[in-house]
């Protein structure tokens with residue numbers, strides 16, 4: 001159970017103005033961390049910092065054994081991306097390019113890596129299909145396979161089920177859980193408290209301006225904060 005990422009008392013923000021402060025958490029190999037927080041609390045800003053794309057204002061992120069290149073990232077999908085004119089195989093293989101240095105030809109090992117990722121995600125049959133002709137759920141699997149190619153050890157997922165119907169959401173969550181069980185560390189930003197309760201091993205909850213909770217899912221569910229968040233989401237769902 002090696003330590004992969006440690007975020008130590010970080011302040012995140014833009015141009016000298018903090019968005020959120022006191023961010024402290026650790027990710028160990030095999031964890032499934034769900035990052036919860038209301039709109040604008042700084043979840044995307046934290047993702048950029050975890051990917052090494054933005055410096056922290058204060059504090060420190062220690063990637064320990066997880067160098068930047070070992071984090072596979074599944075961004076929130078935009079409408080433009082849904083229309084991307086490439087084959088499934090091309091998109092998955094492009095994840096290998098993101099991992100290593102650029103080379104103008106496809107290496108045998110990249111092809112093998114892509115084939116393995118497609119097999120893990122159950123999309124081998126779709127490899128010659130055009131990405132834009134797939135369903136939303138199939139498209140997310142393709143992007144997950146791409147992220148797997150880019151990643152050795154950690155998958156960072158930003159609202160991965162957005163826009164999918166309930167069955168496709170469930171299928172994708174189960175697929176992510178399977179990857180986690182096979183040893184992949186998962187960090188998932190989500191509004192979906194039910195997914196956090198069902199799948200996560202740890203929860204990080206960011207409030208407006210500061211971290212509200214980090215710990216095991218069990219401790220979160222038994223905390224006042226966890227209870228009130230679960231109840232408020234259920235009330236919203238019932239309306």
Ligand SMILES: Nc1ncnc2c1ncn2[C@@H]1O[C@H](COP(=O)(O)OP(=O)(O)OP(=O)(O)O)[C@@H](O)[C@H]1O
Nearest residue numbers: 013014015019037038039040041042043044045046
């Ligand atoms: N490039 C930027 N420059 C300045 N401020 C920014 C920038 N990007 C985001 N912000 C501000 O930082 C705050 C946090 O934004 P962020 O996108 O990280 O929140 P979030 O928790 O991901 O929100 P959501 O759930 O809506 O995606 C917001 O107030 C936002 O306006």
